[in-house]
Amino acid sequence: MEFQLSDEQRHLREEVRRFADEEIRPVATEHDVDESYPHEVMEKAAGMGLLAPHVPVEYGGVGYSALENAILTEELFAADPGIGLCVSSAGFGAEALMGFGTEEQKAEILPEVTAGDAIMASAISEPQAGSDVTSVATSAEKDGDEWVINGSKMWITNGTVADYFVVVCETDPEIDDRYTGFSQILVEADRDGLTREKITGKLGIRASDTAELVFDDVRVPEENLIGQRGMGFLQLMEFFDETRTAVAAQGVGIARGAAERALEYAEEREQFGRSISDFQAIKHKLAEMHTDTEAARWLTYRSAWAVDNESESLTALASMAKEFASRVAVDVANEAVQVHGGAGFVNDHDVERFYRDAKITQIYEGTSEIQKNIIARELLDEGF
Numbered sequence: 001m002e003f004q005l006s007d008e009q010r011h012l013r014e015e016v017r018r019f020a021d022e023e024i025r026p027v028a029t030e031h032d033v034d035e036s037y038p039h040e041v042m043e044k045a046a047g048m049g050l051l052a053p054h055v056p057v058e059y060g061g062v063g064y065s066a067l068e069n070a071i072l073t074e075e076l077f078a079a080d081p082g083i084g085l086c087v088s089s090a091g092f093g094a095e096a097l098m099g100f101g102t103e104e105q106k107a108e109i110l111p112e113v114t115a116g117d118a119i120m121a122s123a124i125s126e127p128q129a130g131s132d133v134t135s136v137a138t139s140a141e142k143d144g145d146e147w148v149i150n151g152s153k154m155w156i157t158n159g160t161v162a163d164y165f166v167v168v169c170e171t172d173p174e175i176d177d178r179y180t181g182f183s184q185i186l187v188e189a190d191r192d193g194l195t196r197e198k199i200t201g202k203l204g205i206r207a208s209d210t211a212e213l214v215f216d217d218v219r220v221p222e223e224n225l226i227g228q229r230g231m232g233f234l235q236l237m238e239f240f241d242e243t244r245t246a247v248a249a250q251g252v253g254i255a256r257g258a259a260e261r262a263l264e265y266a267e268e269r270e271q272f273g274r275s276i277s278d279f280q281a282i283k284h285k286l287a288e289m290h291t292d293t294e295a296a297r298w299l300t301y302r303s304a305w306a307v308d309n310e311s312e313s314l315t316a317l318a319s320m321a322k323e324f325a326s327r328v329a330v331d332v333a334n335e336a337v338q339v340h341g342g343a344g345f346v347n348d349h350d351v352e353r354f355y356r357d358a359k360i361t362q363i364y365e366g367t368s369e370i371q372k373n374i375i376a377r378e379l380l381d382e383g384f
Contacts, residue, residue: 020079028080031207046116052091060114066307070249077253081357082207093122093166095239100227121162123153140169149218159211182232186224193218204356241318248300251325255293258336258354296325316378323371326361333358
């Protein structure tokens with residue numbers, strides 16, 4: 001039986017592609033060069049229902065499946081990865097609220113995010129804690145009916161523009177089990193003691209806001225705890241398969257955007273009296289780029305299907321999709337620059353930006369090396 005997208009999913013793809021072509025592509029270079037957050041695009045994206053669309057309808061979202069989110073993400077990133085990340089990350093941390101938050105937390109925050117009135121951020125990484133989440137040192141101690149948070153977070157997407165942070169803290173340091181003792185706590189951006197500093201000079205995704213956070217005796221009420229105390233790490237593990245599938249979709253979008261631009265340029269560019277697309281060397285590059293992109297797309301769709309159907313093979317599939325699609329994104333973007341020649345080395349052409357943007361997909365949400373470890377672990381049934 002042939003897998004096909006439904007009419008609704010094809011319509012979603014067409015609508016998001018139209019939005020991306022009309023609203024994102026014209027301003028992509030500007031926001032990349034200026035390292036500026038695209039507030040106007042975000043307002044329009046909210047009107048399209050593109051902010052945190054996985055949130056259920058009762059909280060203002062659209063309730064998209066993982067497959068529909070993959071379709072949406074690919075279209076955004078094929079237009080521009082930096083602005084695409086701004087749109088797709090507006091609800092970072094919403095999964096924690098949806099899965100473990102109280103009804104009050106969900107009802108108060110999620111509708112704000114889907115309406116474009118608030119932005120969320122997930123604060124996990126620290127200067128000394130990246131791939132190893134259990135090395136998190138930011139602490140939260142109970143003081144009466146409040147949590148007092150101290151520490152710092154690094155590389156936080158939406159760091160200076162977010163209104164809410166889902167912060168991973170160590171709340172029970174006396175517990176020996178390395179996988180317990182951590183909790184997720186909701187922190188409002190206007191809390192005293194929280195400072196945020198934008199990180200500039202990034203290689204890519206420069207429109208997306210990235211920041212360092214410092215918590216200096218930041219106090220939040222005890223009801224800001226998300227879910228059960230001490231279960232923060234295990235809560236995170238519940239959603240890594242879903243978020244890694246989303247990064248795979250990002251990689252597919254980057255690869256497709258680069259491959260399409262390379263094809264267009266190859267047909268237009270002439271050397272030795274004919275289009276460079278007539279030369280076999282270029283034909284082979286184009287063939288390989290589009291083939292690899294298609295392969296990455298179907299592996300990503302397979303992973304998204306596994307998310308939606310709670311497949312037992314999900315963890316391995318998600319890591320396979322993330323590792324492979326991110327590798328394809330880097331390779332295809334590299335070849336797209338090569339097809340452009342010297343013209344691809346400056347930002348007159350989008351492939352220069354895609355080349356820089358692609359690399360991050362091999363780093364965030366778990367490096368490629370971590371993905372390979374996970375795949376092997378699942379194959380060998382070793383547990384974590």
